Amino acid sequence: MSASESVLVRTETARLRAPRPSFPGAVRGELLKASRQLTTWVMLGVALLLFSIFALALLSADQVRTQLHASPLAWYYTVLDILLSLFDTGSGIFLLVVSARLMGMEYSSGTIRILLARGTGRVQLLAAKLTALAIGALVLLAGFLILAGAFLSILVSSWEGSLHPLTALPAEAWRYTELQVVVALISMGVCILLGTTAAVVGRSLAFGLAASLAFFPTDNFGTIVLSLLTRVTGKDTWNQVSAYLLGPALNQLPVLLEPHRQARAAFAVPLVKVDATHALIVIAAYGAIFLAASVILSARRDVLE
Amino acid sequence: MNDATVLTTHQLSKSYGSRPAVKHLDLDVRRGEIFGFLGPNGAGKTTTIRMALGLIRPSSGRVEVLGRDIARHKAQVLPRVGALVESPALYTYMSGRDNLRAFAAVLGGVPARRLDEVLDVVDLRGRQKDRVGSYSMGMKQRLGLAVALLHDPELLVLDEPANGLDPAGIVEMRDLMRRLAASGKTIFISSHVLGEVQQICDRVAIINLGQLVRVAPVADLIGAHGEFEVKLENPERALQLVREQPWGSGARLQEGTLVTTSPSGRGRDLVQFLAQAGCWPDAVSERQHDLEEIFLDLTTSNGGVN
Numbered sequence: 361m362s363a364s365e366s367v368l369v370r371t372e373t374a375r376l377r378a379p380r381p382s383f384p385g386a387v388r389g390e391l392l393k394a395s396r397q398l399t400t401w402v403m404l405g406v407a408l409l410l411f412s413i414f415a416l417a418l419l420s421a422d423q424v425r426t427q428l429h430a431s432p433l434a435w436y437y438t439v440l441d442i443l444l445s446l447f448d449t450g451s452g453i454f455l456l457v458v459s460a461r462l463m464g465m466e467y468s469s470g471t472i473r474i475l476l477a478r479g480t481g482r483v484q485l486l487a488a489k490l491t492a493l494a495i496g497a498l499v500l501l502a503g504f505l506i507l508a509g510a511f512l513s514i515l516v517s518s519w520e521g522s523l524h525p526l527t528a529l530p531a532e533a534w535r536y537t538e539l540q541v542v543v544a545l546i547s548m549g550v551c552i553l554l555g556t557t558a559a560v561v562g563r564s565l566a567f568g569l570a571a572s573l574a575f576f577p578t579d580n581f582g583t584i585v586l587s588l589l590t591r592v593t594g595k596d597t598w599n600q601v602s603a604y605l606l607g608p609a610l611n612q613l614p615v616l617l618e619p620h621r622q623a624r625a626a627f628a629v630p631l632v633k634v635d636a637t638h639a640l641i642v643i644a645a646y647g648a649i650f651l652a653a654s655v656i657l658s659a660r661r662d663v664l665e
Numbered sequence: 666m667n668d669a670t671v672l673t674t675h676q677l678s679k680s681y682g683s684r685p686a687v688k689h690l691d692l693d694v695r696r697g698e699i700f701g702f703l704g705p706n707g708a709g710k711t712t713t714i715r716m717a718l719g720l721i722r723p724s725s726g727r728v729e730v731l732g733r734d735i736a737r738h739k740a741q742v743l744p745r746v747g748a749l750v751e752s753p754a755l756y757t758y759m760s761g762r763d764n765l766r767a768f769a770a771v772l773g774g775v776p777a778r779r780l781d782e783v784l785d786v787v788d789l790r791g792r793q794k795d796r797v798g799s800y801s802m803g804m805k806q807r808l809g810l811a812v813a814l815l816h817d818p819e820l821l822v823l824d825e826p827a828n829g830l831d832p833a834g835i836v837e838m839r840d841l842m843r844r845l846a847a848s849g850k851t852i853f854i855s856s857h858v859l860g861e862v863q864q865i866c867d868r869v870a871i872i873n874l875g876q877l878v879r880v881a882p883v884a885d886l887i888g889a890h891g892e893f894e895v896k897l898e899n900p901e902r903a904l905q906l907v908r909e910q911p912w913g914s915g916a917r918l919q920e921g922t923l924v925t926t927s928p929s930g931r932g933r934d935l936v937q938f939l940a941q942a943g944c945w946p947d948a949v950s951e952r953q954h955d956l957e958e959i960f961l962d963l964t965t966s967n968g969g970v971n
Binding site: 380388 | 718720750751756757766770774
């Protein structure tokens with residue numbers, strides 16, 4: 361260590377500005393950490409590759425081209441449903457992994473003790489991570505919308521010679537698009553909270569990743585189990601329980617928000633009839649529970665890592 | 666607590682369930698000193714450090730850092746403290762410089778040129794762009810120290826800073842500690858390398874089983890036992906003579922050398938006594954204990970609790 365005295369012995373005038381943990385600084389730090397993770401870029405690369413494959417498949421599908429010609433609105437709904445289903449699933453997995461990593465690595469590598477020993481508030485650190493993840497999610501959604509918009513424009517203009525089928529879509533098509541974007545935002549928010557909470561509860565990267573990635577498959581599968589229990593016991597209570605599962609509520613939400621569209625959810629849905637308000641309350645309740653658990657555990661537990 | 670004290674613990678205790686980890690610990694660390702914190706594994710050193718840094722809550726008692734209660738003023742106090750707790754905790758997938766950037770961003774008020782400065786201090790400028798995962802343990806330790814120094818802290822809390830360093834690195838670390846202390850910083854250092862502690866610390870506290878066993882200046886600990894080593898022709902006869910005296914019951918032979926106290930505590934009175942008895946000493950020297958010896962004595966017997 362070849363230190364120079366001038367570095368160590370600072371005069372009053374040269375002294376650094378009194379450090380004070382700053383929230384914007386903490387958010388910047390979290391964005392830097394997330395952006396330097398190889399898995400972040402690998403997952404985005406894979407997503408781009410899958411999107412390209414999907415685009416090529418769509419380009420070569422005569423049936424889709426025929427539908428565009430016959431009914432641009434029906435075609436738009438079909439393509440949008442497919443694109444947003446893929447986005448919801450892909451962004452969900454991406455955000456679960458990135459959230460669990462961003463939180464879990466602090467515990468697994470012990471860096472949480474360095475951050476907190478600098479005076480960073482525990483809840484402030486959690487809030488900085490959630491904010492950074494929310495920024496990342498918004499960038500991801502914006503990127504997807506730009507990509508999807510560009511792809512649809514190229515597709516339509518190459519098939520029809522102009523963008524007229526798109527620009528002539530009725531207002532209800534754009535309203536539907538807005539609703540689907542809101543659903544995507546809700547889904548991404550829940551995934552961020554779930555990934556973060558799993559890492560906080562387990563205080564480990566491995567637990568955070570495993571628990572968050574297993575959550576949705578488990579409760580989607582849970583509807584099958586509940587259905588079987590209903591048949592075996594003859595009691596409808598089990599079916600009623602499915603109305604309070606997070607995954608099915610999220611899966612059903614796009615359909616519930618636009619009931620006159622006869623779309624089908626991609627994955628498991630509640631086994632009993634629920635309305636949009638009920639689904640939104642269930643999703644909000646899960647979000648609140650995840651957030652409360654993260655805040656309380658972060659604030660109250662000793663840091664033993 | 667006064668201006669001269671930067672870290673104080675008041676009856677600090679921590680229990681995990683029914684197992685006490687730290688019991689009624691009272692410590693004072695003075696401004697500008699290098700304070701050694703010693704104890705065997707499981708003695709409660711790291712628990713104490715974690716409580717001092719607000720990472721774990723005391724079961725009872727409190728900690729004041731830079732004059733303020735850490736439990737209530739973390740955000741004001743901790744940015745003025747640099748810490749290296751146990752093994753260096755770093756983002757191994759990032760470069761050394763990005764690690765500093767990430768920590769600096771959270772701290773706020775750390776200009777980019779400061780990153781270069783601390784990288785120079787720990788001699789990692791040449792490897793700043795390499796992934797930390799490729800660093801040796803010693804390099805990680807140095808980068809951990811650079812993180813601790815980022816914001817020019819007044820108090821440095823270093824838990825086993827010599828871990829993973831080679832002998833040359835330990836010497837460099839020792840020099841750095843001295844220069845930091847000379848620049849007015851207070852250094853609280855927990856270490857198992859007792860030789861290093863003996864060389865650089867002004868005062869040490871020794872804890873065992875969560876309790877404070879002794880706090881004293883290093884010079885007092887290693888030199889204040891009032892014993893002398895006497896080389897002479899017939900040590901057995903001298904031993905017999907000394908043991909017959911009321912002040913000489915603890916006399917003994919070690920490798921042919923008489924080790925004893927003196928009638929008055931002064932060496933010349935011991936020489937006079939031996940000479941009058943016809944046992945002329947060839948050489949008399951004040952016995953210097955080394956810290957390791959004292960440490961083992963205090964922590965195995967658990968005696969001398971202050």
